[in-house]
Amino acid sequence: MKKEKEDSMRRLHRFVVLLAVLALVGAACGDGDDTTTTSPAPGDTTTAAPGDTTTAAPGDTSSTVSPPIAVDPDRPVKIAAVQHALCAWDAFWCTVEQGISDASALLDVDVTVFGPDQFDLDATASLIDQAVAGAPDALILTVTDPVLFKDPIMRAIDQGIPVIAYNAGAGPAADGIPYFTYLGQDEYAGGFLGGQRMLATSANITGGVCINHQVGSANLDARCQGFTDALSAAGVSAEVLAISDDPTASQTTISDYRVANQDVNAFLTLGPNGANPFYGWVDELDIGRLSLQAGEWVHGTFDTSPEINANIENGLTLFGIDQQPYLQGYGAVMMATNIVRYGITPALPVTATGPGFVTRDNVGATADSTRSVKIIAVQHALCAWDAFWCVVEKGIEVAKGQLGVEVDVLGPDTFDLDATASLIDQAVTAAPDAIMLTVTDNVLFKDPIQRAIDAGIPVLAYNAGAGPDKDGIPYLTYLGQDEYAGGFQGGQRLIAVGGTTGVCINHQVGSSNLDDRCQGFTDAFTEAGLSAEVLAISDDPTASQTTIGDFVTANPDIDAFLTLGPNGANPFYGYLDETGMGAGDVIHGTFDLSPEIVENIKAGVTQFGIDQQPFLQGYGGVTALALLVRQNIVPALPVTPTGPGFVDASNVAIVEALAGQYR
């Protein structure tokens, strides 16, 4: 009852404001000049109290009926980790376990790590059952053997325990196990980005070779494929050279190959097994070291070793590519926690922890997990006047509290790109450890961002941007929705529940974001041997409703519908209403969430809503920068997807309960 009264009061209030604006016609209604949201003192690591966040957002008019909050985002979380090896007997795993224990401490969750005494897959499989028996809130594990581990993992999933894989695995589709995501290196991207780095470093690359010590191994082949693709895209020829486990024979093979291919001057090795023969061959040549140091030849490699690190330092090797095992441990705990606490799901079935590039700039840097970090966030809008941003800022605030870092959020009083651009310069002047910002206008913001990068400040983009390549600005990564993946995964989900002929209802044909979604959707159908089309509708919902009806009449085979937001979903629901159809009659998924979409997910009419998870844009931005500064962890990909985050019957309740704060 009180809620009702408040709502009507708020409405009344808004009318009064409207009348005031009528008198002034367009007078701004920003309040005050306080553009900086204050942050608690650095080192204040207490998590945000839940009571802090219940004040209504300015624009929170969307839900007039909201159920009581049944979910407590700060309840204790218990996570079980199962891995096929332990730090106790394999040093590689110490880094992973360091990530796990750091995350456990910072996020204030309880993590128990299970592992066998020696490499024993059967024992590991039974440890999974043992871990599940402890009824954890989430399970993280290595999918070392998808066949052997499938049944125990399925038992966990069937109990409703969210599962995330790390370090070993191939993604839910390849492993045939429906866990959320696999955290590991994106091998193809490693090769591709490595090739691009070489091209960017040396202007006169005339030929490339990927030296593969284990041709036929899918991981290594993918690295080479990425490398040759990157060079080919730049018009440079590139080949794969197969070498063996015998380092002396391999050194000869490399030497022979180079004699036969004098134009090759870019070399990629896939680990110490390739790098060592390569260094041997270079030392044997008179000009080898000189050519590499002068940049006439370039060498990059996967993995790091003392020798590789030394050669990175002395300029022989451009980079070593690290899969960042720390991030595999940290990220797995973080993602599991976010699922449990906020219903925020990993965007992609494979989450890249690498390639993490080790270069002359950061080689040998030591981790300092207690280092104080000051981050400035610059965004084109603020929670103070745009409710969407409250969720982003909530993410920033939560990460700030967990990690004990200092974050200042800067933004203009009203939507003003020039003012935002000058705030970037203001941020640079304050000399923070890192800057995160929205690349709302890649032309206008380019110079200020470049000034930050030139000043040596790491910069990442969130919410608005297109990635460093498309924006033409060499920032670290962009955190936002992967539109194509959203459409593709959406299509796959609709096919999984029986869709055979799909239609992507596009309310703004020609807008590249929306077109990408439809492209992903139709590709998913095509890949499954099915067909799907794109239907253009307009901004007029009544006309769109008629058009949808007409299209279905003309194409009666259509049974799977994807809409790209409320502008498409509303006419679609209108169409269902008109024809008397409901749950079970159609298969429907949509991008975005709105009260009506949430209602329809609950009613079973809509299978899912796809959310870009703005919380994760703020939260992930702060986390990535803190890990960079403290742990030397580099964002793996130029685009770090925060969405698609699927909201379906399984998590709609938690999402709805946290709407406006975390979603």
Add this chain to the structure above:
Amino acid sequence: MATEQVVAQPSGVGSMMRRLFVGSPVAGPLVGLIVVFTLFSLFVDNFLTWRTISGIVNASALIGVVTVGVTILMIGGEFDLSVGALIAMGAYLFGQRVDNPVWALIVAVAVTALFGLINGILLVTTNIPSFIVTLGTRSIYRGVVWAFISGGTILELTEDLPVYDVLNGRFDLLNDLFSGANFRTSVIWLLLVVAIFQWLLYRTGFGNRVLATGGDLNAAEAQGVRPKRVKLATFTISGGLAGFAGVLLFSQFQFAQVATGAGFELDAIAAAVVGGALLTGGLGSVWGALVGVLLISTLRTGVVLMDLPWIPADNFPAVVGVAIVAAVILNHYVRERAV
């Protein structure tokens, strides 16, 4: 003069057609609508069904109400590019309800009419062409809506009030008569708006002055018409009708966001022109606006239903565009022949 020659008119039908063409700007588009409808009925599967017909009518409701206002404005010699923003404003204001939906309806229409009047005041005080004035207010009004909705967020209600059904609910009384029909009550409001404003335009002194102001402003002024008053009134009408369209929109979808109604302004001008209104003013009718909207809606439905393999469903608006140009040419041709 000895006998009544009028009675002995030889070609009665031809003369009647001629009189129809000369007397009414709606004749051209009406012929177009009949031709297009007949062709689709003959050659397109599933076209001649109550489902299709009710769909065409439903799709015409919002844009129809807007086009009526825009048509009157165009006949008076002006344009309004801000109607799209006023639709959003009307939808939003109505959605606020303030406990009494009737009061909310009045407020929604009155406030948008007031914003229309502001367009008019800017026009008559500055003499800047309305195309430019409303190009500016189009963004300003969108900004005002934005200020209320607080950014890109949407206003959406999930509850259903009886008033929504009255304004734009299922019209089951009519649907029970025709199998497969899905008429909505918005058709009543559309027809009512058309009837009222057709009457206003052609059966009142005010309408006469609107026609004259758009036809020849100097001549009208010399005869004692006050063109500024006429323009203020037509802008007010256009704003209020856009707001009412927003009310109808909200009634069906309980949904409004800042971008609601974007693109309506040009669609409405297109429909008005298809419906026989002259871009330069002075000629047109409200019936014509209705016919124009129905013609475009029929074309859209027909093209989608044809499902031609070489027209992908994401590109059919282009075909509708071609058809609109064709309709305007036909319209022009018919008028030239008749006069």
Add this chain to the structure above:
Amino acid sequence: MSHLLEVRNVSKRFGTVVALNDVSAHVDAGEVTCILGDNGAGKSTLIKILSGVYQADSGEYLFEGKPVQFHSPRDALSSGIATVYQDLALVPLMPIWRNFFLGSEPTTGFWPFRRLRKAFAKKTARDELAKMGILLNDTEQRVGTMSGGERQSVAISRAIYFGAQVLILDEPTAALGVKQSGVVLRYVVEAKRRGIGVILITHNPHHAYPVGDHFVILRRGEVFGDFRKEELPLDQLIQMMAGGADLEKLQHELERAADDEQLEPAAAAAEDQPAGPADTSPPADA
């Protein structure tokens, strides 16, 4: 005895330009006063003063013997002084009957249900035009489809219907052919027969002479002559219109130019003759 309408010694300046200087003229009921003059003679300024568009800087404006002050065409119209402009003030796209009643629409009922008396308006328009000798089948006909003469008739009959006592006609025959001009002049006579004072502005003495009772000739903003018809034969009127001495001079120049086969400079000189209003040289004597 006072005239129906009279101006005495009116002057009008626009900045430094003297458009009218000390002009007097009048019209009586049932008479036609023709105001003649070349382009730039001040005819249109005089009409605009008479019809209330401009106010004179000095001089008197008397209507029915009483001084009046009109602030707008509406003022003049409501006193019974109607002006039919060159461009007729008709809306080409609108039907005849709508044009006929434009600005003074007959309505019935009470607000907001006040509506046009369409049948009445159509019938009245048809009857009034018939009185002028124009028989129409259909008053729904658009004015744009009518001939120039017919349009004049609509404008004139409209003015008469709305109670004009003085009818000011601005170059009614300027854009018309010979036959159409004849038709219009017949309406002028018809209006005069009905006791209306007509002020006919024209630069064509051949059109003015047959209908006029009284001629005022303007040159360079001043009254060059003021005659009753019986005082002035047509050829003398033509002579005065063309500007007497000026015309002879022009004739000479043209002859000389033909002799020298140097037409261009002579023609240029001739063009210079009707000098702009800034030319303050006194008018040549007749």
